[in-house]
Amino acid sequence: MEQEKVIQAKDLKVYYKDHKKNPLSRQHRKQVLKGVTLDIYEGEILGIAGESGCGKSTFAKAIVGMNKDIEGELIQKYGDPQMVFQDPYSSLNPSKKIGWLLEEPLKADKTRTWTKEERKKRAKEILKAIGLQENILDRYPSQLSGGQRQRVSIGVALMKSPKILIADEPVSALDVTIQAQILELLQELHREMGITILFISHDLRVIYQICDHVAVMHEGIIKEYGVPKDVYKNPKSEYTMQLLEAAGIR
Numbered sequence: 359m360e361q362e363k364v365i366q367a368k369d370l371k372v373y374y375k376d377h378k379k380n381p382l383s384r385q386h387r388k389q390v391l392k393g394v395t396l397d398i399y400e401g402e403i404l405g406i407a408g409e410s411g412c413g414k415s416t417f418a419k420a421i422v423g424m425n426k427d428i429e430g431e432l433i434q435k436y437g438d439p440q441m442v443f444q445d446p447y448s449s450l451n452p453s454k455k456i457g458w459l460l461e462e463p464l465k466a467d468k469t470r471t472w473t474k475e476e477r478k479k480r481a482k483e484i485l486k487a488i489g490l491q492e493n494i495l496d497r498y499p500s501q502l503s504g505g506q507r508q509r510v511s512i513g514v515a516l517m518k519s520p521k522i523l524i525a526d527e528p529v530s531a532l533d534v535t536i537q538a539q540i541l542e543l544l545q546e547l548h549r550e551m552g553i554t555i556l557f558i559s560h561d562l563r564v565i566y567q568i569c570d571h572v573a574v575m576h577e578g579i580i581k582e583y584g585v586p587k588d589v590y591k592n593p594k595s596e597y598t599m600q601l602l603e604a605a606g607i608r
């Protein structure tokens with residue numbers, strides 16, 4: 359059976375304001391995505407690799423609607439994909455307790471109203487899913503370890519049961535053993551909730567380990583796409599080959 363596409367990017371172009379250029383000139387836009395065509399299939403983990411600055415986060419932000427200056431098509435089967443950011447230190451409001459942070463997405467839920475009891479119940483369910491104890495609900499982010507904070511960030515993203523989770527370098531800020539635990543958690547959520555994951559990472563080995571497909575991005579376009587095993591064995595682009603060599607994989 360052919361799997362359904364949950365996101366289709368067709369010749370997607372994303373621009374930012376270019377502050378270096380004269381704001382009075384007509385073209386003060388900087389193009390970062392230069393025509394990305396990419397499908398994300400229901401229930402898969404798609405990895406995006408590529409060097410710093412190539413446009414990975416720009417693509418992620420376009421999907422969640424954080425980038426507005428866009429051309430091309432972005433077709434989404436479901437609304438409301440949720441994003442987990444790279445840095446668990448800055449992505450959680452330090453002045454709020456974990457319980458508040460978890461409940462917040464439900465207070466802002468436009469699709470339904472959640473009672474206080476329902477919100478608390480959901481927060482406890484999610485805490486369990488992300489492997490944290492209930493006593494954490496009354497703590498502030500600064501009172502958690504980096505790994506715990508990243509679990510909370512993932513939990514916040516999961517509160518409204520999204521069909522799609524976008525994880526932008528979710529383990530880069532963590533040390534190796536904690537990285538492994540968070541990757542294990544993402545895989546578990548993927549298995550148990552059937553959630554589709556867009557996984558952005560510098561780390562080609564991690565992508566190999568957890569992703570069904572990999573897309574290699576370079577200077578705002580997709581250079582290579584396929585099943586990691588095939589791509590790593592037989593890269594078609596020179597750029598992918600360089601990345602693999604730099605990572606010591608070839």
Ligand SMILES: Nc1ncnc2c1ncn2[C@@H]1O[C@H](COP(=O)(O)OP(=O)(O)OP(=O)(O)O)[C@@H](O)[C@H]1O
Pocket residue numbers: 374375390408409410411412413414415416417
């Ligand atoms: N808000 C913004 N305004 C202007 N330029 C931006 C903005 N955000 C990103 N850029 C630029 O767009 C390009 C791509 O950035 P992006 O954050 O998508 O890269 P990335 O592939 O995620 O890199 P990294 O691996 O370092 O996270 C970079 O040149 C960056 O400086």
Ligand SMILES: [Mg+2]
Pocket residue numbers: 414415416526
């Ligand atoms: Mg990025």
